[in-house]
Structure formats: C-alpha cells, structure tokens
Amino acid sequence: MGYRDDLVVDDRRNGIFRVHRSLMTSPEVYDRERRALFDRCWLYVGHESEIPRPGDFVRRGVGGRPLIFLRDSGGTVRMHFNTCTHRGATLCREDAGNTRVFQCFYHAWSFDTTGRLVVTPGADGYGPGFRKEAHNLVAPARFDNYRGLWFVNYDAEAVDLRAYLAGAIEYLDLVLDQAAEGMRIVKGAHRYSVKANWKLMLENSIDGYHAPTVHATYVDFVKDTGGGQRKDALGAGNGVDLGNGHAVVESPAAWGRPIAYWEPFFGEEARDEIAATLARLVDRHGAERGRRMADTFRNLMIFPNLIINDVAAITVRRIEPTAPDRHALEAWALAPAEEAEGSAALQRRLDSFLTFLGPGGFASPDDVEALESCQQGFAAVREARWSDISRGMTRESNSQDELQIRTFWRSYAALMDGSGFPERVTGVESPGEASGSPAPAGSAVIR
Structure with a gap:
C-alpha cells in the first residue's frame, strides 16, 4: 500500500486533505519512518554555544542513536557515536561536562576528544593483528552547521545542509x-x-x-x-x-x-x-x-x-x-x-x-x-479512520489555515514511498492542480 493516495489523501480538485490514523498507531509505520526519514534527513543536534570551550561536550539521542556532541581539545566541533568500540557500552554517561578523555566504565578503554583510542588496559593480551586505530570512535556520516545550529545526517550520500x-x-x-x-x-x-x-x-x-x-x-x-x-x-x-x-x-x-x-x-x-x-x-x-x-x-x-x-x-x-x-x-x-x-x-x-x-x-x-x-x-482507528487537514486549501493561506501542516504530510508521504520531496506549493492550492508532482530542479531528493 502506498502512503500517498492510500494513506495521505491530497485531493486538490475538491479541497480535501486527510491522513489515515494508522500512521499514528502502527508499529510497522514507526519502523519505516526510522529508515525513510530519520536515516536520511538532516536532524538537529545542538547549538555551538552549548560547547564553547575545548573539551566541552553534551550527549544527545538523535534519530534513535546515541551521540556525543563536543568541541575537541583543538577547538573543532565533532560528533561521535556514544558507544565504546570494545563491547558497545555507552561511553559518555553524563548529560554535559568538560573532559580530556572519555573512559568506558566497563573495561576502561579510553578515547581522547578527537575519538582516538589512547588506552587499552592489558594491551599485551592482544595479538599482532590488533590495531588501536581500527578501534577509534565512529563518527556519523555527515554533520554540519548553519550559523551555529548543528545537524547530523546518517546518510553519506545526503545533499548538503544548505x-x-x-x-x-x-x-x-x-x-x-x-x-x-x-x-x-x-x-x-x-x-x-x-x-x-x-x-x-x-x-x-x-x-x-x-x-x-x-x-x-x-x-x-x-x-x-x-x-x-x-x-x-x-x-x-x-x-x-x-x-x-x-x-x-x-x-x-x-x-x-x-x-x-x-x-x-x-x-x-x-x-x-x-x-x-x-x-x-x-x-x-x-x-x-x-x-x-x-x-x-x-x-x-x-x-x-x-x-x-x-x-x-x-x-x-x-x-x-x-x-x-x-x-x-x-x-x-x-x-x-x-x-x-x-x-x-x-x-x-x-x-x-x-x-x-x-x-x-x-x-x-x-x-x-x-x-x-x-x-x-x-x-x-478501525472505525474512525481519517483525520482532516483541509482547512484553507481553496484560498490564500492565513495563520489559522493548515497549509504548513499539509506541507509536512506531503513530504512525509513522498519520502515514505521512496521518492523525492514533492513540488513546493506557492499561492492557492487551486482546484484542478495535480498532486504528487515530482521534485523540481534544486530540491533535495532522498531515495
């Protein structure tokens, strides 16, 4: 079943927009959202003012993943997944602070603020194939900021933030x-x-x-x-x-x-x-x-x-x-x-x-x-299946209309179906206008 048309009805000819309520209750939909949206889109992490000094950090859960958002000892903003590369324990266990080293409480593997593994207790127990550099902390595929607002993207092929x-x-x-x-x-x-x-x-x-x-x-x-x-x-x-x-x-x-x-x-x-x-x-x-x-x-x-x-x-x-x-x-x-x-x-x-x-x-x-x-x-939901979000479809939008909410749902449905962002709406969502238009030139496409 497609999300557009079947679960998000965008009938611009008749000024009807409705959303199936199973999108708010279904575990299968929730799992699909993780893959289609939160694994692909840019997600907000924090503001640079939260980590003003070298060694400052905050921990965040973003898109279902644990992150450390920090400024390293040289002043560079970084992000690391908050998981020890030894056995996977959560490495940073405080909400915020300042540090030179993150030490895992489980086996005391320790990492500097750049993510480099610096201490492995009992190092003589490892064989010749063991390399510390292979166990440095892992960074997300993409992270960038707009004027101090920092975002992460888990998709290496994502469009740039701007x-x-x-x-x-x-x-x-x-x-x-x-x-x-x-x-x-x-x-x-x-x-x-x-x-x-x-x-x-x-x-x-x-x-x-x-x-x-x-x-x-x-x-x-x-x-x-x-x-x-x-x-x-x-x-x-x-x-x-x-x-x-x-x-x-x-x-x-x-x-x-x-x-x-x-x-x-x-x-x-x-x-x-x-x-x-x-x-x-x-x-x-x-x-x-x-x-x-x-x-x-x-x-x-x-x-x-x-x-x-x-x-x-x-x-x-x-x-x-x-x-x-x-x-x-x-x-x-x-x-x-x-x-x-x-x-x-x-x-x-x-x-x-x-x-x-x-x-x-x-x-x-x-x-x-x-x-x-x-x-x-x-x-x-089996009996009362739909929520209505039609207000203002047939006129110029005002602040009590729902164009901005329909904007979310149109993009949601398109990405859940595996296509790119839909065409941007300008002016009245006029009767007879086709829905489900392809992404225009210059818009981000997420596959």
Missing part, C-alpha cells in the same frame, strides 16, 4: 539576526515525554487553528493583567511551504513578546527597554525587516522534527520518536548573547518563555492534554 534547508534559511535568519553578537542557548533544558505519536506534536507546533480554544486560559490571563490580543492578529498572516518539507506559519504578534510588543504583565519599567530593542533592530536591518523580526510571531518547522518557535520567546524544540504512541521532547531557550546572565532583558525573556511555553506554563500542558486525547481517540 541545499536541504532551502527556503527555511530566510526564516532562520529572521531569528538569528535579532542578536548583535550572535545567539546562544540559555543554560538548562525542558525534557518531557508525551503519550502520543510524534507527528501530533509536530502538527500542533505549527498549528494556529487551536490557539483561541486550547490556549483560552492564556488569553484570559493577558486580558486580566490589563493587556489583550491585537485586533489585527487573529487569522492574519499566513502559512508558507519553504521547500524540502519545511514550513512556517507567520502572523502579527498576538500576545506580548519581550523583543518588541509590550504587555502590562512585563511591568511598566520594561516599556522603554522594549521600545529601544525595536529601535536597534530597525537601525541595523531597516524599518521593514527590523519590524518583521520584532513584531511578528513565527513557528518554523525544519523537516522532519525540529521546531523553532519565535513567539512569546524563542524556543528550539526537538521532537524524538520513542514508540508509535510516545515521543520525547527537548526544548531550549535561545537568546541574544548580549543579554547577560542576570540582566532584566534576559529574565523577562525567560519569564515569558516559562509562562507560555514551559512544561508548567499556560500553553504546553494544554497542548499535551490535547495530543494525548487524540492518541486515545485513535484506538477507534
């Missing part, structure tokens, strides 16, 4: 250029698991349609503190297909954000500072681009599982599948390097992040409840 990112680069720059001295990950992370299929979190993170209902409590909080949603925000903006599966939903800032849109709950003392931030952006980037950075929300999806929320604060959110009906989520706050630890600007940013996006905030617990409720409903 080509893969395609139109997402414009929106990454809108985030990264908000800093004068570069962006950094603020220390600490949010880690939690959700009893729902990973694709539900992906959908939800770029879905504007649910905000007025699921996040009504936050809307009431803003109103109760003397603020309120901008009249031009609801439904304004649009979703955009950025090519190669990536998409964004962008709209006028609906609620306060520390960079430019003041709300009373930020405190009266923040009003002038927020205005000054906007003025600096306009001075550096011009009025149109500076105001776009500061005064719009954007939820950016890098296919298949990275979300950058530039909303109440800037959040880097990585979604890791762990079972057909469960996923893990790891999220970090991204902030300009010039916002020093302890500064009022950084504290305001983090307060806004925690209030809305934190695991105990107004938004995230409601989102988790919604997704887990969907997963429970999928127990009736």
Whole structure:
C-alpha cells in the first residue's frame, strides 16, 4: 500500500486533505519512518554555544542513536557515536561536562576528544593483528552547521545542509539576526515525554487553528493583567511551504513578546527597554525587516522534527520518536548573547518563555492534554479512520489555515514511498492542480 493516495489523501480538485490514523498507531509505520526519514534527513543536534570551550561536550539521542556532541581539545566541533568500540557500552554517561578523555566504565578503554583510542588496559593480551586505530570512535556520516545550529545526517550520500534547508534559511535568519553578537542557548533544558505519536506534536507546533480554544486560559490571563490580543492578529498572516518539507506559519504578534510588543504583565519599567530593542533592530536591518523580526510571531518547522518557535520567546524544540504512541521532547531557550546572565532583558525573556511555553506554563500542558486525547481517540482507528487537514486549501493561506501542516504530510508521504520531496506549493492550492508532482530542479531528493 502506498502512503500517498492510500494513506495521505491530497485531493486538490475538491479541497480535501486527510491522513489515515494508522500512521499514528502502527508499529510497522514507526519502523519505516526510522529508515525513510530519520536515516536520511538532516536532524538537529545542538547549538555551538552549548560547547564553547575545548573539551566541552553534551550527549544527545538523535534519530534513535546515541551521540556525543563536543568541541575537541583543538577547538573543532565533532560528533561521535556514544558507544565504546570494545563491547558497545555507552561511553559518555553524563548529560554535559568538560573532559580530556572519555573512559568506558566497563573495561576502561579510553578515547581522547578527537575519538582516538589512547588506552587499552592489558594491551599485551592482544595479538599482532590488533590495531588501536581500527578501534577509534565512529563518527556519523555527515554533520554540519548553519550559523551555529548543528545537524547530523546518517546518510553519506545526503545533499548538503544548505541545499536541504532551502527556503527555511530566510526564516532562520529572521531569528538569528535579532542578536548583535550572535545567539546562544540559555543554560538548562525542558525534557518531557508525551503519550502520543510524534507527528501530533509536530502538527500542533505549527498549528494556529487551536490557539483561541486550547490556549483560552492564556488569553484570559493577558486580558486580566490589563493587556489583550491585537485586533489585527487573529487569522492574519499566513502559512508558507519553504521547500524540502519545511514550513512556517507567520502572523502579527498576538500576545506580548519581550523583543518588541509590550504587555502590562512585563511591568511598566520594561516599556522603554522594549521600545529601544525595536529601535536597534530597525537601525541595523531597516524599518521593514527590523519590524518583521520584532513584531511578528513565527513557528518554523525544519523537516522532519525540529521546531523553532519565535513567539512569546524563542524556543528550539526537538521532537524524538520513542514508540508509535510516545515521543520525547527537548526544548531550549535561545537568546541574544548580549543579554547577560542576570540582566532584566534576559529574565523577562525567560519569564515569558516559562509562562507560555514551559512544561508548567499556560500553553504546553494544554497542548499535551490535547495530543494525548487524540492518541486515545485513535484506538477507534478501525472505525474512525481519517483525520482532516483541509482547512484553507481553496484560498490564500492565513495563520489559522493548515497549509504548513499539509506541507509536512506531503513530504512525509513522498519520502515514505521512496521518492523525492514533492513540488513546493506557492499561492492557492487551486482546484484542478495535480498532486504528487515530482521534485523540481534544486530540491533535495532522498531515495
């Protein structure tokens, strides 16, 4: 059975788009996703600011594989699979730190930060054919970065990262250029698991349609503190297909954000500072681009599982599948390097992040409840088989439509069927337009 047409129905003539719910429940689908998506696509690992000094490391599980993301003793960023080449034990057992040597706890084989095997206890027990250099740590096939955001690809034949990112680069720059001295990950992370299929979190993170209902409590909080949603925000903006599966939903800032849109709950003392931030952006980037950075929300999806929320604060959110009906989520706050630890600007940013996006905030617990409720409903998949994602197919997209979610599913279905990324959608998904188009020149092709 093909994924396109059979399991993802894209009927542009009639404005119907639906997804079979077995894609959220089937162990066979989950296994196929590992091979078709997570073994082939570029996957986010971390930001260079997490490993600023030689010897700094963090450990990550990415695409079902254990990795060490580090800066070696010479200052070069590297990645090693986190498995000892002797018997396979996990080599690095701490989440983060600084070291000159990774020593396996099992038999004490030891490796330097470049991955070179340097110590084998009882070396005289090995025969003449044993060579240390044959047991150096193994690196992934490809790893590269875009402006400090580091990605890994397990396919040696993958297209280069910049080509893969395609139109997402414009929106990454809108985030990264908000800093004068570069962006950094603020220390600490949010880690939690959700009893729902990973694709539900992906959908939800770029879905504007649910905000007025699921996040009504936050809307009431803003109103109760003397603020309120901008009249031009609801439904304004649009979703955009950025090519190669990536998409964004962008709209006028609906609620306060520390960079430019003041709300009373930020405190009266923040009003002038927020205005000054906007003025600096306009001075550096011009009025149109500076105001776009500061005064719009954007939820950016890098296919298949990275979300950058530039909303109440800037959040880097990585979604890791762990079972057909469960996923893990790891999220970090991204902030300009010039916002020093302890500064009022950084504290305001983090307060806004925690209030809305934190695991105990107004938004995230409601989102988790919604997704887990969907997963429970999928127990009736034999009888209630389809989810509908048709909103906005027959008009120019707005921020409450679902073009950006359809962008994910079109690429998902094409790659699961073994073909390249589908043609990028521009303008209205008009009646009569053919679906399942081949990848155009310049788009990444994954086989």
